[in-house]
Amino acid sequence: MQQTRLDLDRIRAARRIIDPVFLDTPLYRCEALEPGLGCAVSIKLETANPVRSFKARGTELVAGLLAGGASPAAVCASAGNLGQALAWSGRDRGIDVTVVASRRAARVKLDRIRALGARLELVDGDHEMARERATAIARHDGIRLVEDSLDVETCEGAATIGLELAHTAPAFDTVLIALGGGALATGVGHVVKALLPGVEVICVQPRGAPAMTRSWHARRVVTTESADTIADGVAGRRPIPEVLDDLLLVADDAVLVEEASIITGMRLLLDHAGLVVEPSAALGIAAILENRDRFAGRHVVTIVCGGNVDMDDYRQWVGLVAA
Missing domain, CATH: 3.40.50.1100 (Rossmann fold)
Known part of the structure; x- marks a missing residue:
């Protein structure tokens, strides 16, 4: 694999610096989700910590x-x-x-x-x-x-998630990663491609904020005039060239999903996994919903990357009403 800005030895060393409360987050097969999605689904839960995200x-x-x-x-x-x-x-x-x-x-x-x-x-x-x-x-x-994603520390910190995935069992064959600025995708992608080269790395972004996905497909920076999505955590308009260069080396695909699919994904995670998540964290589920045939028969890991959501907005999105 061509070299990104990231370094596997530094990523391993990062685990000695990061407070243990953010490490070794839950990873589990969520069978309750699977009948509606048509594939095996494991959740890497990055909300069970003091700041409720991987950051x-x-x-x-x-x-x-x-x-x-x-x-x-x-x-x-x-x-x-x-x-x-x-x-x-x-x-x-x-x-x-x-x-x-x-x-x-x-x-x-x-x-x-x-x-x-x-x-x-x-x-x-x-x-x-x-x-x-x-x-x-x-x-x-x-x-x-x-600067999130540009500063290599933000990427290599996120990459420690990849180390944890690499030491899991049973094996999985696809990882779905929310794509915004790129720290999570480049970090996890770097480790997965280094240690699990047969695993497909798929990045997921809202159709209303497509700048990094368009850039990945064009293999050059593509900016947008606006970003219109409920997934505020991934709503950038101007990709960083150095980050795109890294992403091109580790991502196998980058896909866009509709807002309706994000909301359905949030509801599925609530109903079948008991998880209240922010919209960005449901992007992986949204990707499966929009292309069940692609993922049929696979074991997919989706990184649930954040749970900081305004509850009034959340209730409106997922259709919860007060009794």
Whole structure:
């Protein structure tokens, strides 16, 4: 395999830096999902931790590098999950954390960022505008800009999920990975291709936010003017060239799914797995729903990557009403 920016030895070493509370997350066969999907389905559950997403695997590495500095500080742009994770990782290491987010971000994510002690700045507009503001703050204040997916630590932290998958049994033959900025897909994909080369790596993105998927198919960066999806965690418009280069080396396919399929996936995970998940976490189930023939007879692992969702929105999406 051609080399990505990631390094397998560093990924293995990362497990010694990441707080164990984020490691060895549950992985289990969910037979209750299978009759409706037509294939064997295992869930890698990345919501059973203090920030309810996989993001802290990466921010633990960033915070570990920053800790001990004279005046350690960092800023990031976030739809919510990265900001929570960086706030959590920085809190006990004495790191001053600033998070820039869109005013349209889920309230539950913004409230949790504040509760974890980070400084929160809101911008009018989308995540790309938050990235621009975070960059300006970093430049003005001379502090570390944490860029999800571009910073290799965020990818190699996520890649530790791949190590855990590689040591599982029974064997699986497909892994479905939510695709946004690319940290999760490039990280897990790198390890899977290195250690489980026969496993198909399929990335999944909403049709309303297709920039990285279009870029993967075109083999060049393709930007979009807007992103329109309930899956806010993967709603970027401007792929990062270095990340796309990595993704081209480890992904076997990248597919787009409809909003209706995402919502159905969320409902299936609630009804048959007892899981309340954010829309991004249901992308893998949505991909199976839209192409049952492709996955028939396979053993598929889907990474349930986050559970930070505004409950009022969630109830509306999945059709829950108060008694």
